[in-house]
Amino acid sequence: MMSHQAAVNTKMLFLIRRREHATRDALIAHWYKNHMPAVIAAQSSAKSRGFNHATRYWATLFQDDPKSRWDGVAQLWFESPMPYPQLPFGTQPSDSFQEHAAPYNAWETSETVLFDHLPAAEGLTLNEAYPTTRTRVHRTTVLIPSETERLDLNALSEWLEQNASHFGSRAQGSGCLRCAVSLSTEIDRDPYLGVIEFYFAAPDDWQNYSADVGDAFIQSLLLAEETEIYFSDTELIGIP
DSSP states (O other): OOOOOOOSSEEEEEEEEEEEOOOOOHHHHIIIIIIIIHHHHHHHHHHEEEEEOEEEEEEEEOOOOOOOSSSSEEEEESSHHHHHSSSOBTTSOOOOHHBBBBOOOOOEEEEEEEOOOOOOOOOOOSSOOOSEEEEESSSEEEESSSSSSHHHOOHHHHHHHHHHHHHHHHHHHHHHHEEEEEEOOOTSSSSSSSSEEEEESSSSSSHHHHHHOSSSSHHHHHHHOOOOOEEEEEEEEOOO
């Protein structure tokens, strides 16, 4: 039985949706061109001054769906939590991306990586190395709904401790390249209990795997009406 890696870093997530007047294409263009370079520079500056800084920065673009609640999610990994802002980011826009994105909150989680065989991100050679894109994998993002009578953080934590190894082994055997479970640290403040992320090598791998994940707890979660599932073919890499 495989063992899973203990969570050692805080992962901050930022769920993004566009403002009513903004198109998805405009949101993505300004995210990549006018926001990510500023975030990269800010984290580089914090690192050089010995401050808490992001060690990794990815932004995932969800497939376009009129029924989707979110357009994407940014993820930044830190050694310790970043301060929680008094107001959502972009309340007073500081760049063109925040003019197109609705104000967004920080979501603090603790991440457990079950396994990670993703190919290393390759920086660009004819332009600045980062940001760049990753398009060779297919990601499924499962947002775990807020606490209900059937589901709470204790149940998730217990499942992660007792069953995640078997769950991860089955996912890996189905072509999954990376699987991580991130649980909320402030459930009274956070929008969801957590998130499960799968990265598959082929577009059909998720459908084949999700038909029978081999774990009753996760199978019921995937089938629950409250659970939100998003698919992605493109990821923006700011800090690999």
